Amino acid sequence: MIELEGLTKRYGSKVAVDHLSFQVKPGVVTGFLGPNGAGKSTTMRMLLDLDNPTSGTVRIDGRHYRELAEPLKYIGALLDAKAMHGGRTAYNNLLCLAESNRIPAARVSEVLDTVGLSAVAKKKAKGFSLGMGQRLGIASALLGDPEILMFDEPVNGLDPEGIHWIRNLMKQLAGEGRTIFVSSHLMSEMALTADHLIVIGQGRLLADTSMADFIRQNSRSFVRLRSPQWERLLDVLNQNSVPFLQTGDGAIEIDNGRIEALGELAARHQLVLHELSGQQASLEEAFMQMTAGSVEYHAHGATTPGGPPPPPDRGAGRQAPNWGAHDQGRGV
Amino acid sequence: MSTPYQQQPHPQQAPGGPLGTYTSPIAVRRATFGDALASEWTKIRSVRSTMWTLGVLIVLLLGLGLLTGIVVRSSDAHMGDNSVLLLGFYGVLLGTICVITLGVLTIASEYGTGMIRTTLTACPSRGRILAAKSVVFFLLAFVIVTAMTTLVAAIQSALLPDARTPSGGEWLRATVGVGLYIAMLGLLSLAVGALIRHSAGSITIMIGVVLLPLVLALFMFTPSLEGVRNFLLEYSIPSQLSAFYGESISGSGPAGWDPLWIITGITAVALGGAFLSLNSRDV
Numbered sequence: 334m335i336e337l338e339g340l341t342k343r344y345g346s347k348v349a350v351d352h353l354s355f356q357v358k359p360g361v362v363t364g365f366l367g368p369n370g371a372g373k374s375t376t377m378r379m380l381l382d383l384d385n386p387t388s389g390t391v392r393i394d395g396r397h398y399r400e401l402a403e404p405l406k407y408i409g410a411l412l413d414a415k416a417m418h419g420g421r422t423a424y425n426n427l428l429c430l431a432e433s434n435r436i437p438a439a440r441v442s443e444v445l446d447t448v449g450l451s452a453v454a455k456k457k458a459k460g461f462s463l464g465m466g467q468r469l470g471i472a473s474a475l476l477g478d479p480e481i482l483m484f485d486e487p488v489n490g491l492d493p494e495g496i497h498w499i500r501n502l503m504k505q506l507a508g509e510g511r512t513i514f515v516s517s518h519l520m521s522e523m524a525l526t527a528d529h530l531i532v533i534g535q536g537r538l539l540a541d542t543s544m545a546d547f548i549r550q551n552s553r554s555f556v557r558l559r560s561p562q563w564e565r566l567l568d569v570l571n572q573n574s575v576p577f578l579q580t581g582d583g584a585i586e587i588d589n590g591r592i593e594a595l596g597e598l599a600a601r602h603q604l605v606l607h608e609l610s611g612q613q614a615s616l617e618e619a620f621m622q623m624t625a626g627s628v629e630y631h632a633h634g635a636t637t638p639g640g641p642p643p644p645p646d647r648g649a650g651r652q653a654p655n656w657g658a659h660d661q662g663r664g665v
Numbered sequence: 666m667s668t669p670y671q672q673q674p675h676p677q678q679a680p681g682g683p684l685g686t687y688t689s690p691i692a693v694r695r696a697t698f699g700d701a702l703a704s705e706w707t708k709i710r711s712v713r714s715t716m717w718t719l720g721v722l723i724v725l726l727l728g729l730g731l732l733t734g735i736v737v738r739s740s741d742a743h744m745g746d747n748s749v750l751l752l753g754f755y756g757v758l759l760g761t762i763c764v765i766t767l768g769v770l771t772i773a774s775e776y777g778t779g780m781i782r783t784t785l786t787a788c789p790s791r792g793r794i795l796a797a798k799s800v801v802f803f804l805l806a807f808v809i810v811t812a813m814t815t816l817v818a819a820i821q822s823a824l825l826p827d828a829r830t831p832s833g834g835e836w837l838r839a840t841v842g843v844g845l846y847i848a849m850l851g852l853l854s855l856a857v858g859a860l861i862r863h864s865a866g867s868i869t870i871m872i873g874v875v876l877l878p879l880v881l882a883l884f885m886f887t888p889s890l891e892g893v894r895n896f897l898l899e900y901s902i903p904s905q906l907s908a909f910y911g912e913s914i915s916g917s918g919p920a921g922w923d924p925l926w927i928i929t930g931i932t933a934v935a936l937g938g939a940f941l942s943l944n945s946r947d948v
């Protein structure tokens with residue numbers, strides 16, 4: 334179990350991590366989500382006692398990281414940067430780590446095999462592609478066969494095959510009863526792998542919830558209507574007291590509406606419909622809404638900091654009712 | 666992306682299932698300082714820069730030693746009061762650059778590559794890492810310099826049989842003494858590398874430390890600077906090194922084993938500073 338209490342990190346006047354308190358519980362995959370610059374890597378460095386917190390504490394199974402004599406046997410970490418010596422072979426890079434923790438040398442070949450780098454074990458790390466570098470980093474994390482594993486943006490720069498491999502590896506490791514703490518700036522990635530979700534923005538905790546709850550609360554389903562007889566459509570909906578939302582692009586959305594009932598209603602009033610469709614709001618949008626005020630770097634005019642572009646069928650100005658005034662822009 | 670949010674329940678989440686019960690089949694044996702030494706030995710022997718710096722060091726020591734011996738022999742120059750051991754000085758003086766480079770790289774290259782984060786994640790005790798690096802580097806540099814200076818001295822004695830036979834004390838200082846001094850200078854470079862965290866910068870600083878006092882002294886003509894000039898001449902690293910050969914560039918200043926105590930003191934302070942810096946600064 335990893336416990337953070339009031340963890341804060343300042344770089345000069347910049348607050349990178351702001352009074353973070355949460356726990357990473359054993360036996361599940363905990364996703365650590367936040368836009369670029371939210372403070373994920375800084376938090377992870379403080380967990381590993383690489384950076385000193387300005388204030389607050391981190392405990393791993395009740396102990397401070399520096400009190401662990403053979404930390405690789407408790408916690409394995411993949412940091413976002415390539416943290417190996419390029420002039421050393423993959424094997425030797427892992428061997429010196431194994432030796433410092435009294436891990437038998439045979440284990441080095443084992444983990445190289447696990448990550449699929451056996452064939453290049455005797456090759457220098459500097460010749461490795463980004464994906465191979467990530468695999469080597471994961472091999473170093475697995476070296477001590479630790480109970481806790483921490484991955485900082487493990488899918489960054491990987492090809493689809495590599496991404497698939499890492500997802501499966503994390504599931505397998507969690508299935509063995511290990512604690513997995515994995516960061517990402519992509520909601521979709523978290524939704525695929527995490528059981529529990531911790532969201533931060535500008536160093537502050539925004540959510541600490543189970544993935545299932547997050548999905549339940551944030552995946553709004555609604556029916557979208559589009560009609561050339563717009564005025565009449567609104568009248569009909571009002572007469573039948575159906576609550577609705579108008580989007581900026583001339584469509585109408587009805588939360589939790591039944592598509593059949595709405596179709597029949599339109600037919601009864603002989604309304605021409607150009608669209609009648611069931612929709613599901615994406616979690617990516619929920620995440621973006623949550624962090625909208627706290628996005629560190631964003632391109633002007635772009636609506637998706639780091640995330641995939643929204644599907645084309647989504648209106649640009651739509652906001653869910655619980656997120657504030659309807660016609661307001663997204664504020665990004 | 667149509668249905669990416671369906672959760673696949675993990676086995677350990679089943680109600681009543683045990684949580685966080687993973688135990689590794691690998692036995693936990695307490696890691697000691699010896700394990701840190703083994704790790705640092707693997708590191709230093711598995712990079713090419715070690716082979717390069719030590720290779721060039723050996724070539725310089727042997728090559729310049731042989732060359733001076735052959736030149737003196739063929740020119741019939743008179744060695745005067747000096748023993749043949751002095752001929753080893755030039756190789757050692759140039760060789761300091763190699764030892765400085767290796768000393769700096771032993772720690773600063775970890776900052777350059779990002780390896781330091783992995784290293785300190787695996788062994789969070791900064792003191793242990795610094796001590797292990799220091800011991801491994803010092804022993805390696807000491808053994809190589811001592812072995813090579815001994816070999817060169819033996820060759821030169823054979824090449825110049827007419828020169829004065831050095832005493833046992835002179836032999837000891839020109840081999841073991843020089844080995845200790847040079848290894849200590851390398852250790853000082855390691856400490857500077859830990860403080861500066863940048864290979865090129867640290868190497869430049871250390872070469873400046875070796876050369877600058879002499880160069881500065883050469884330009885201090887004014888009588889009012891006489892005192893400073895003499896101090897720089899006497900305590901510059903080349904002068905201190907020459908003391909091991911019973912010779913001193915300035916004719917006064919530290920003699921005998923004094924230079925070793927001086928550099929040991931400076932290195933101890935620098936290592937202390939490096940430890941404090943490692944312990945308190947972010948990686």
Ligand SMILES: Nc1ncnc2c1ncn2[C@@H]1O[C@H](COP(=O)(O)OP(=O)(O)O)[C@@H](O)[C@H]1O
Nearest residue numbers: 344349367368369370371372373374375376629
């Ligand atoms: N060593 C540092 N010095 C100054 N600022 C830093 C340093 N490391 C991180 N930061 C700043 O702290 C914030 C958080 O960064 P980081 O933890 O890398 O975010 P994330 O990993 O979530 O993208 C960023 O604004 C970044 O610029």
Ligand SMILES: [Mg+2]
Nearest residue numbers: 373374413486
């Ligand atoms: Mg990061």
